[in-house]
Ligand SMILES: Nc1ccn([C@@H]2O[C@H](COP(=O)(O)OP(=O)(O)O)[C@@H](O)[C@H]2O)c(=O)n1
């Protein structure tokens with residue numbers, strides 16, 4: 133572990149996009165360890181920002197952490213600002229600057245240098261946001277998710293290597309292992325930590341942690357804190373991970389299903405997932421408008437797809453098609469049926485697209501609201517012809533994933549949230565806590 137020198141300036145960014153929202157980083161002061169039930173013990177968050185590391189007369193300080201989310205559909209930069217107002221007080225999360233580009237790195241599978249250029253453009257934002265005298269002390273890290281997991285090792289590594297070069301050429305602190313593909317189980321856990329940290333559930337006495345559902349392009353995650361012994365007993369060993377804080381042990385249920393993200397599910401429904409040499413072949417589905425014939429690029433591959441010209445279309449046949457993709461493929465923990473979950477990413481986007489929730493506000497939905505919308509869209513595709521041709525398929529997949537995949541009830545509540553206190557509900561904040569701790573960035 134590299135010791136990071138104390139920072140001494142109090143100047144902040146002049147370009148904060150988000151409002152100043154002090155959130156105590158209390159949780160990270162505690163002894164925080166992380167245990168995969170089936171693997172090695174990993175220490176996390178231990179002694180993050182230990183007090184008394186810096187001179188007692190240190191001024192109020194601002195410091196930054198830069199985390200890239202290289203997702204399957206886009207690359208995003210999160211620049212977090214932390215402030216320590218006095219040597220005695222705990223650092224606070226002050227805000228976040230966020231920007232994103234499309235498509236994601238995996239679309240540059242055959243042009244790694246071009247892919248890395250997209251990262252460089254985003255990193256230029258950090259040059260503007262972080263004061264120059266703090267550049268050398270500000271760590272930059274990129275973690276890739278399902279898009280790169282699905283590429284060949286060789287192509288994924290070529291992309292990561294190019295990105296690493298961009299980082300090395302930047303003025304920022306480039307830790308070892310700064311560019312990598314993240315293990316799927318961490319994605320769920322880090323998002324759970326972010327959401328529960330932002331909603332204040334990880335400090336204080338009466339903690340009511342919330343479960344999280346993330347639906348990406350290529351993978352999907354479910355994470356919650358089981359309340360019943362049964363769940364711990366009945367879950368596969370590698371679905372359980374525990375960590376300690378404030379002298380409590382949290383044993384989380386988490387799993388990332390690769391190939392069950394929304395876009396991968398489109399391909400699976402079309403029968404095109406993992407197909408080689410798909411060029412020219414036409415994939416048809418009852419979930420698409422009858423007359424549709426089009427092309428779609430995903431993960432660097434071109435697919436031709438279309439509607440069932442002669443055959444059936446609509447919710448019923450579509451549901452049967454989608455069911456084949458999810459039925460019996462996911463573990464169904466009994467206790468989640470009645471509980472409520474935070475849901476984001478494509479759950480959020482599709483709910484916005486169909487006016488189930490407001491883009492800015494988010495909202496609370498029941499599982500059956502997605503089914504109702506799926507029926508409405510699929511049975512009236514001509515009315516929705518200005519929307520994405522996949523809208524019916526996407527809503528039907530979300531419905532089937534929730535009901536038949538995870539086993540949620542029709543009335544299970546979903547809290548759809550993009551931001552909490554103006555901070556993105558993304559795994560990247562949890563990952564930044566881990567990063568700062570591992571570097572010993574303290575005052
Ligand atoms: N900071 C972020 C990151 C992703 N997303 C959403 O996540 C979905 C795409 O997931 P992704 O590109 O991260 O794919 P995976 O690599 O996670 O499978 C889209 O709905 C994005 O809008 C978001 O809303 N906010």
Ligand SMILES: [Ca+2]
Nearest residue numbers: 203277348349
């Ligand atoms: Ca994601």
